[in-house]
Amino acid sequence: MYKIKNIEKAAERIRQAVNNNERIIIYGDSDLDGISSAVIVEEAIKNLGGQVCRVFFPDREKDGYGVNLKALELLKKDAPALFITLDLGIGNVKEAELAKKIGFEMIIVDHHEPLDGVPDVYTIVDPKQKDDPYPFKQFANVGIAFRLCEELLGKNMSPTLRNSFLELAALGTIADMVPQIEENQKIIEEGLRSLKNTFRPGLKVFWDIFGKGAILDGSLLKIISALNASESETFENDSYMLLTSGSAERCRELAQKLVDKNQYKQQQVKNIVHEIERRISQKPKEPIIFEGDPAWRLTLAGSVASIISQKYEKPTFVFKKGDSESCGSVRNPKHTNSVEAMKTCDGILITYGGHTQASGFRIKNENLEEFKKGLSRYFQKKK
Numbered sequence: 325m326y327k328i329k330n331i332e333k334a335a336e337r338i339r340q341a342v343n344n345n346e347r348i349i350i351y352g353d354s355d356l357d358g359i360s361s362a363v364i365v366e367e368a369i370k371n372l373g374g375q376v377c378r379v380f381f382p383d384r385e386k387d388g389y390g391v392n393l394k395a396l397e398l399l400k401k402d403a404p405a406l407f408i409t410l411d412l413g414i415g416n417v418k419e420a421e422l423a424k425k426i427g428f429e430m431i432i433v434d435h436h437e438p439l440d441g442v443p444d445v446y447t448i449v450d451p452k453q454k455d456d457p458y459p460f461k462q463f464a465n466v467g468i469a470f471r472l473c474e475e476l477l478g479k480n481m482s483p484t485l486r487n488s489f490l491e492l493a494a495l496g497t498i499a500d501m502v503p504q505i506e507e508n509q510k511i512i513e514e515g516l517r518s519l520k521n522t523f524r525p526g527l528k529v530f531w532d533i534f535g536k537g538a539i540l541d542g543s544l545l546k547i548i549s550a551l552n553a554s555e556s557e558t559f560e561n562d563s564y565m566l567l568t569s570g571s572a573e574r575c576r577e578l579a580q581k582l583v584d585k586n587q588y589k590q591q592q593v594k595n596i597v598h599e600i601e602r603r604i605s606q607k608p609k610e611p612i613i614f615e616g617d618p619a620w621r622l623t624l625a626g627s628v629a630s631i632i633s634q635k636y637e638k639p640t641f642v643f644k645k646g647d648s649e650s651c652g653s654v655r656n657p658k659h660t661n662s663v664e665a666m667k668t669c670d671g672i673l674i675t676y677g678g679h680t681q682a683s684g685f686r687i688k689n690e691n692l693e694e695f696k697k698g699l700s701r702y703f704q705k706k707k
């Protein structure tokens with residue numbers, strides 16, 4: 325039986341850090357996939373008798389996706405430390421170099437597409453690496469994180485702990501919209517079965533809000549989008565707090581805040597979708613949809629692009645236009661590859677990356693027109 329490449333090496337290094345009382349930092353993406361990954365890896369480390377000194381989630385809107393300089397600046401005082409990234413990191417070549425100088429030994433756990441160069445770190449666990457023999461490639465990050473927890477705890481993972489990890493793995497896997505097949509399907513089935521009787525106060529609280537039948541009647545998606553609606557602020561995240569809190573009262577507060585926030589976000593997504601539809605009705609022949617605005621929130625761009633791209637079956641680029649730079653999300657129809665498309669423009673992009681059908685980018689405003697032209701050329705040829 326194959327294992328995911330480097331997963332044993334990563335687990336061994338984490339156990340060593342626990343045994344030597346090294347400081348450990350977890351740095352996860354701010355969506356539910358990243359957050360659920362962080363929660364289970366932290367709990368696995370605690371189960372080994374270790375401690376995580378900081379759990380960080382970047383504010384995508386303000387500080388940028390992935391490991392960013394502001395975070396490294398804040399974390400510097402904790403060096404040296406073992407630095408575990410979850411659901412991000414594979415594109416952070418420069419940041420990893422700086423992290424190493426500061427004194428962080430990095431383990432990258434990610435499920436995004438590796439670009440041409442990968443960071444020079446202690447080890448990388450990402451089944452999408454070309455030389456990874458593991459047959460299943462379509463995990464959400466939390467699926468990989470769950471495999472890492474299994475590797476870390478081995479036989480010491482009690483059935484109760486395993487179930488509670490699977491509950492989160494199921495939610496993160498559904499939230500990340502990866503195909504619900506093979507290993508993902510098993511994770512989802514087992515996780516949802518356990519969810520009904522969850523011990524986790526931060527999940528149980530949703531039965532009070534939506535009723536105990538929530539998993540069956542479609543409210544499951546409401547729970548997931550509420551957990552996915554949190555945005556990080558100063559590297560803290562409400563969904564992470566909710567999922568790790570032991571206080572029922574605090575959980576109720578946080579959960580209600582997230583449910584309200586999600587409702588508000590859904591309305592804003594609708595407004596942006598309407599605005600884009602108005603704009604593109606004037607240019608129906610263009611091979612891609614490429615729209616930005618200073619008023620749009622970056623955190624909504626993915627949902628918006630997803631709706632538009634499904635409806636119009638075109639590669640869709642939606643971005644927040646900042647003062648000098650723009651940052652956006654990409655969704656594109658099956659059998660097209662937006663990461664490959666952006667590779668043809670990588671000279672003018674500040675950063676980019678993600679999955680073949682869901683990705684993101686950051687670019688200087690003066691290069692937006694050229695970027696659009698390059699993308700149009702690429703997708704025109706692929707037609």
Ligand SMILES: [Mn+2]
Nearest residue numbers: 357411465500
């Ligand atoms: Mn993910």
